[in-house]
Amino acid sequence: MEKTFLMIKPDGVQRNLVGEIIGRVEKKGLKIIGLKFLQISDKLADKHYEEHIEKEFYSELKSFITSSPVVAMVLEGDNVVEVIHKMAGATNPKNSAYGTIRGDYAINFTKNVIHTSDSLESANREIKNFFKTEEIVNYVQSSQIWNG
Ligand code: GTP
Numbered sequence: 196m197e198k199t200f201l202m203i204k205p206d207g208v209q210r211n212l213v214g215e216i217i218g219r220v221e222k223k224g225l226k227i228i229g230l231k232f233l234q235i236s237d238k239l240a241d242k243h244y245e246e247h248i249e250k251e252f253y254s255e256l257k258s259f260i261t262s263s264p265v266v267a268m269v270l271e272g273d274n275v276v277e278v279i280h281k282m283a284g285a286t287n288p289k290n291s292a293y294g295t296i297r298g299d300y301a302i303n304f305t306k307n308v309i310h311t312s313d314s315l316e317s318a319n320r321e322i323k324n325f326f327k328t329e330e331i332v333n334y335v336q337s338s339q340i341w342n343g
């Protein structure tokens with residue numbers, strides 16, 4: 196079964212959107228198999244955003260992502276990488292469709308509420324950056340019988 200990484204960024208936590216976003220994930224029928232609340236270190240920020248370190252927006256992104264706690268999640272499900280990436284909406288919230296998380300809750304490019312993995316390869320790398328193997332829990336979700 197496919198796994199992906201979802202993070203509620205510092206603005207989402209500070210704006211009390213954690214319950215709203217987890218609610219959307221649950222209502223969609225996705226399965227949470229890892230969940231933690233943490234403050235991102237400088238080292239973890241550089242690891243998570245390694246592809247952006249040289250970019251002009253990185254210093255703003257790094258100080259933002261390390262400024263306040265985040266909620267990190269591992270989700271499991273059929274095609275879950277694409278499903279949650281679509282639920283997030285376009286990266287720049289000015290272009291995100293209404294009905295998507297960024298389209299509904301964000302307006303600023305840096306403070307765009309959540310991060311989601313953009314491919315299976317990124318998902319595997321990002322999950323490993325944030326979770327130890329024993330922090331990911333395998334269990335049967337009873338609602339799968341109803342959600343399919
Ligand atoms: P996806 O595009 O859905 O994969 O989201 P992502 O969050 O992984 O985006 P990406 O890897 O392209 O960039 C990481 C984060 O850096 C984004 O979520 C933005 O917060 C920020 N970012 C990316 N590009 C820009 C930019 O051109 N300007 C600013 N200010 N921030 C940017």
Ligand code: MG
Binds near residue numbers: 313
């Ligand atoms: Mg990305």
